[in-house]
Amino acid sequence: MSNLHKKRRQLVEYLIREGVLKSENVIKAFLKVPREEFVLPEYRNSAYEDHPLPIPKGQTISAPHMCAMMCELLAIEEGCNILEIGTGSGYHAALCAEITSPTDSPTSGYVISVEYFPELAEYAKNNLARAGYDDRVHVLVCDGSSGVPTFRKFDRILVTAAAPCIPSYLLELLNAPGRLVIPVGSTFYQVLTLVEKDREGNVRESKMGGCIFVPLLGKYGYRENTY
Ligand code: SAH
Secondary structure, three states: OOHHHHHHHHHHHHHHHOOOOOOHHHHHHHHHOOHHHOOOHHHHHHOOOOOOEEEOOOEEEOOHHHHHHHHHHHOOOOOOOEEEEOOOOOHHHHHHHHHHOOOOOOOOOOEEEEEOOHHHHHHHHHHHHHHOOOOOEEEEEOOOOOOOOOOOOEEEEEEOOEEOOOOHHHHHHEEEEEEEEEEEEOOOOEEEEEEEEOOOOOEEEEEEEEEOOOEOEOOOOEOOOOO
8 A cells, every 4th residue: 555545544544533524425535535636746745634735826725624524514425416616626526526426336426616716727627637537527717706607506515715605696506405515704714504405495504613714705705815
């Protein structure tokens, strides 16, 4: 087993011990997706440390425990169609793809991930291709604070940047039943918020604890260079 492979296993064991990773399908995805392909080359050896790392355009790849918490809250099932706002490195999108459409079974669900910076969308596309997820993750460039260029609805939605509030269009894009996870708050501190939509379309919001993400930019986010 290679050194990085061993470190990946150790990180997964740590996240299980800490009670963050719980579900078999999420654990399987964490064991499968190579985080080293999503970090900058100079951070390859730190890929399995449990903290965020810098990526281009002053953004970050989230800490593994945060990706794990969000995947667990989303309760992704095989075949779910997923929307991510904030592609960044593409790592979290690859995890979602591995859960909804596992590498070892016929492709079913898909992930659409949108990114504000074209340079990062390119970065993520390259990472996803190297890791083998470019067939299941579609990366688009747009301002995900105000809308996405699709008429499809999604079973699961994740926002991986700090939002001042829940963009109302996202609630409309969410299927019934469906789940949305989003960090809501200021640019310094947010509350990870779970929105559950039931079969009848009733929406329930739960606060799942504090977190810190980079700001959501764009029309209904925070203005670039003002935070
Ligand atoms: N999910 C990422 C990490 C996200 S960091 C990963 O796995 O690596 C937050 C990302 O959201 C950054 O890449 C940032 O550029 C992007 N972002 C910020 N505002 C956005 C917006 N309005 N629309 C789409 N993406 C946005």
